[in-house]
Amino acid sequence: MNDSSTTDAAQHDWTSFMEEMNEQFVDALEQNVEAQAEFVESWSETLESSADDERLGEGVQGYAKAYQVWMDAAQEMVERTADAAEGEEVDVEEFRDVWLNSANQAFKEVMSTSAFAAATGETVQDAMEVRQMADDSAEATLRQLRIPTQSDVEEIGDRLVELERRQHEVERKLDRVLEHLEE
Template sequence: MTDSYTPNATAEGWNQFVDQMNQQFMDAFEQNVEAQAEFVESWTETFESSVDDDEMTEGVKGYARAYEAWMDAAQRMVDRANDAAQGEDVEVEEFRDIWLNTANEAFKEAMSTTAFAAATGESVGEALDLRQQADEAAESTLHDLGFATEGDVVEIGERLVELERRQHAVEEKLDRILEELDE
């Protein structure tokens, strides 16, 4: 068995490499499009129920700016992939940086709208209401089981502070009475 250099083997290896790169790029692009579609779907569902028409219009414009950022990134990726195919030295990290920077830019565009702020505010409000209900249920359950609850401890603390205040007042009166008797 001999190892010999054949131009066809090299070309075939290069073609496989390029095919693999193209496939990976297309897979990444497809995942990006799917992620965008999921984002739009969940974004739309959230905002339809929580924002008015003006906020919705602004939110759609914010999403459009984010979409433009993604499409610009896709074009830059294609351009850099073409540059690499033409022999230019393109670092793999450059591709990663394009997507990371674009993700930051796109989310900033979507999140800086009043629609996003309104929906986030509503979500936080609902989460706080849910937390309060859970806290009340937990405290009720603990109280029913005979355990001291946070409310019980707070009440005891308030009573102790009141007792200390009254004791201090009695001590001051006693000190005045003792002073009067000494005179």
């Protein structure tokens, strides 16, 4: 092999590496922007629904911390890209890891706020109310169709347990009466 073909091969390898790195970087950046947009949208909806000024302030601080985590990740990505451009060997998976770790840290910043806890509590409460309405509606429909409902079965079960309790009590009393008669 001559120097020209070695140089061409090295140039081709470098070009391929940079193309792959650029694609990975663009993909990661697009995913990051989409994740941030979804995050900001859901977070702003959560904050708008919270009437407590203290909770709102804490929520904004949590978002600010999360935003800083994202910006630090972006800065790290730029630095690692520059390192790769200068010839340092940078594993493409390192870029993914930066975004994943940053996402985890950013969500941790947000989820540790009382605003997030309040919003989660409200969501759970709303879900429980919807479930109760669905259960009530299903039970009403089953009653109209003359099909036993869960509450009907539970009532029958409670009655059976009470009957068994009474039966055992009658048996104990009967045993005492028999003991007295035998004496």
